[in-house]
Amino acid sequence: MTLGDPTESGAQQIRDAIRDAIVERRLAPGTKLSENDVGGLFNVSRTLARAALQALSYEGLVSVEKNRGAFVAYPSPEEARQIFAARRLVEPGILKSAAERITPAQLNQLRQLLLEEGRLMGERGQSARRAEIKASGDFHLMLASFSGNLIMQRFMEELVARSSLVIALYGQSSASSCGHSEHGDIITALERKEIDRACDLMLHHIAHIEADLDLRERKSFGLKEAFER
Amino acid sequence: MTLGDPTESGAQQIRDAIRDAIVERRLAPGTKLSENDVGGLFNVSRTLARAALQALSYEGLVSVEKNRGAFVAYPSPEEARQIFAARRLVEPGILKSAAERITPAQLNQLRQLLLEEGRLMGERGQSARRAEIKASGDFHLMLASFSGNLIMQRFMEELVARSSLVIALYGQSSASSCGHSEHGDIITALERKEIDRACDLMLHHIAHIEADLDLRERKSFGLKEAFER
DNA sequence: ATGCGCTAAATTGTATACAACTATCTGCGT
DNA sequence: ACGCAGATAGTTGTATACAATTTAGCGCAT
Numbered sequence: 404m405t406l407g408d409p410t411e412s413g414a415q416q417i418r419d420a421i422r423d424a425i426v427e428r429r430l431a432p433g434t435k436l437s438e439n440d441v442g443g444l445f446n447v448s449r450t451l452a453r454a455a456l457q458a459l460s461y462e463g464l465v466s467v468e469k470n471r472g473a474f475v476a477y478p479s480p481e482e483a484r485q486i487f488a489a490r491r492l493v494e495p496g497i498l499k500s501a502a503e504r505i506t507p508a509q510l511n512q513l514r515q516l517l518l519e520e521g522r523l524m525g526e527r528g529q530s531a532r533r534a535e536i537k538a539s540g541d542f543h544l545m546l547a548s549f550s551g552n553l554i555m556q557r558f559m560e561e562l563v564a565r566s567s568l569v570i571a572l573y574g575q576s577s578a579s580s581c582g583h584s585e586h587g588d589i590i591t592a593l594e595r596k597e598i599d600r601a602c603d604l605m606l607h608h609i610a611h612i613e614a615d616l617d618l619r620e621r622k623s624f625g626l627k628e629a630f631e632r
Numbered sequence: 633m634t635l636g637d638p639t640e641s642g643a644q645q646i647r648d649a650i651r652d653a654i655v656e657r658r659l660a661p662g663t664k665l666s667e668n669d670v671g672g673l674f675n676v677s678r679t680l681a682r683a684a685l686q687a688l689s690y691e692g693l694v695s696v697e698k699n700r701g702a703f704v705a706y707p708s709p710e711e712a713r714q715i716f717a718a719r720r721l722v723e724p725g726i727l728k729s730a731a732e733r734i735t736p737a738q739l740n741q742l743r744q745l746l747l748e749e750g751r752l753m754g755e756r757g758q759s760a761r762r763a764e765i766k767a768s769g770d771f772h773l774m775l776a777s778f779s780g781n782l783i784m785q786r787f788m789e790e791l792v793a794r795s796s797l798v799i800a801l802y803g804q805s806s807a808s809s810c811g812h813s814e815h816g817d818i819i820t821a822l823e824r825k826e827i828d829r830a831c832d833l834m835l836h837h838i839a840h841i842e843a844d845l846d847l848r849e850r851k852s853f854g855l856k857e858a859f860e861r
Numbered sequence: 862a863t864g865c866g867c868t869a870a871a872t873t874g875t876a877t878a879c880a881a882c883t884a885t886c887t888g889c890g891t
Numbered sequence: 892a893c894g895c896a897g898a899t900a901g902t903t904g905t906a907t908a909c910a911a912t913t914t915a916g917c918g919c920a921t
Contacts (some may be wrong), residue, residue: 447875453874470882489784489787500721553711666873699911700872707891866917869915885903
């Protein structure tokens with residue numbers, strides 16, 4: 404996706420690794436992320452670990468409490484509501500912008516992603532489930548990248564990542580696959596240039612995801628288990 | 633010296649101070665911000681200076697180049713266009729959300745801000761001009777805060793701050809005062825519960841600001857600027 | 862002068878050291 | 892057993908030290 408810097412700095416790599424772990428739910432909300440442990444895991448000093456955690460806090464994925472340390476964010480129900488309100492507010496506009504400039508090749512990319520998503524839906528197991536979560540988010544991110552607006556793209560990356568946290572906390576297990584057919588419907592509307600309909604479908608899609616939320620407790624992996632393979 | 637929020641860490645204070653300086657145009661785009669200088673200015677070590685600069689880079693106000701240091705962001709014309717595209721995409725939704733929950737007291741706050749803005753417009757001098765810029769941005773930020781969505785509020789803070797940079801670079805001098813009456817029109821529409829009209833006015837307002845920009849590629853500095861620092 | 866290669870100075874990248882704070886444990890008194 | 896003061900260990904906050912890289916300066920050949 405972003406091929407700006409060929410060499411990602413140390414802290415950025417760590418940030419990305421932890422973010423993936425959070426988004427793919429290997430790290431549960433509320434998990435403590437001590438600077439020593441993080442640094443130890445990646446064989447770097449606390450300096451870089453700390454920088455990575457700070458970066459994640461700017462994205463809303465980690466909350467750092469003064470003199471107490473960093474934790475995987477544990478969004479409140481109100482926060483969750485605001486995250487989805489933001490998505491409802493923003494995604495139709497992104498979709499519209501993307502629809503105006505989308506190419507057949509890009510439509511094909513979306514179809515391909517949908518296929519992959521469907522394939523993963525059929526499989527069982529934690530790892531397939533994680534990949535499915537990621538693919539589902541990637542659909543929205545790909546649309547954002549097609550909008551041609553890097554700022555909105557980055558904002559969507561933040562919203563999708565935080566949504567994953569919310570779903571991890573409050574989502575019901577069967578919910579995540581619900582969106583699949585809706586993704587397909589949106590693509591179809593895009594192919595037919597029915598932009599308003601696509602926006603409408605998107606709004607309903609987001610509403611459906613949100614409607615499936617409910618309070619729920621999840622058990623967490625420890626930090627070490629999340630990264631050892 | 634400052635007996636502010638004790639939870640605000642040193643790095644955050646420095647970040648806020650530098651951000652204010654950038655938004656109020658006391659620091660010109662492209663200005664080098666060396667960690668030593670920043671630390672020296674605030675009597676802290678490079679550690680905190682670096683953290684503050686990193687934070688600002690996440691907000692898009694500072695660009696850090698690997699092994700080269702941090703500079704006040706110098707948004708390209710394309711970046712400028714995307715910033716305003718993002719605002720057009722987002723602000724109508726924010727306005728709508730705010731309109732649905734706004735109270736008479738809050739409408740009054742907006743009126744008050746408008747008054748202050750008008751007062752500053754009359755004055756001359758750099759400092760009044762900076763205050764005017766700030767007040768103009770505060771109008772949009774206040775609306776965002778009335779939307780009740782903290783995430784959108786933070787996003788708008790970023791967009792308004794970056795807009796200030798863009799206007800500093802590409803704005804024509806007489807332009808910034810244009811928006812004043814439009815702010816008033818939007819408030820009036822809000823008072824009359826004409827939400828769609830308010831959104832329309834907002835879109836035109838943003839378009840007007842953008843239309844006043846001279847988005848020509850200024851790839852190279854003038855010779856004078858290139859050597860002074 | 863202009864351009865090139867080299868050395869020296871300055872700046873950033875990362876690790877370590879120390880200070881400040883928090884959390885945990887211990888031992889005592891009740 | 893319970894609660895609490897104080898010691899102890901562990902964690903974070905900040906400063907400093909060292910390594911890696913860039914930038915600036917200088918001499919030299921063309």
